[in-house]
Amino acid sequence: MLRLTKKADYGLMALKYLAEHPDSVSVSAKDIADTYGIPPQLLAKVLQRLTKVGLLRSHAGMNGGYELSRGAQTISAFEVIHAIDGPLFITSCTKGSKSCDLEPSCTIKEPLARVNDSIAGVLKSISIHDMADFDVSAGHGMESQPLVMLTRA
Template identity: 50%
Template sequence: MLRLSKKADYALIALKHMALRSDGASSSARELAGLYDIPIELLAKVLQRLVRKGLLASQQGTRGGYHLARTPRQISVADVIQAIDGPVTVTACSTDEGACEQYAKCNVRDPLWRVRERILAALGECTIAE
């Protein structure tokens, strides 16, 4: 079954919150954790990773926090998932890392690759602006 990791889920929640802010103000990890009942330590790590991947920007200080580094329409669900969890995969062999004993004789690799591509395309069309 395909499903988002908790970290990716938290990342999407935080980014959507920031996308909905009409005042454009920064949001702190503590604020977001309190609003959405997310463990602060985990959320802080997720937000820092989003900064490293260029989806968020951070500002230090008493009025600091996090804000979107791009417009909400420029941040796809695929961008977020890949920033947090790495490549979207359906099977182990759908990445370079996947070593499979059946690789040479596999009759489902190509169809599953097409499934992966369709999933990735759908996630790429969905943005946090929606």
């Protein structure tokens, strides 16, 4: 429940990989798929999408592949997830279009929309750089400290 799709996972993994290998000029989808044991063609599609959205730059032909189009610090998890899985809506019925087809229906999404925004905020505050090795190597006592603090308004 409330799960990221595997595609989004793959996308995040791939970007993280790219962030950790800035030396390599460009890395092929196959390279990444192999290192993680992911279906290559599926990852390829994910990367193609990320390219289309502008998060990656691609290079066809031999020794081709992908590279980050921006610094890892400037790419948020939100952008990646949004690009792959589409708009982030916690409620089935999006408030924008048509709302809930039926009747007075979900009076529930008004309040949940704010939860949604909060989640989006969390995701936006985390960059690919944050997810890369650094946190593993650096912080250790960090485990007890949440990445974000939640305080009631």
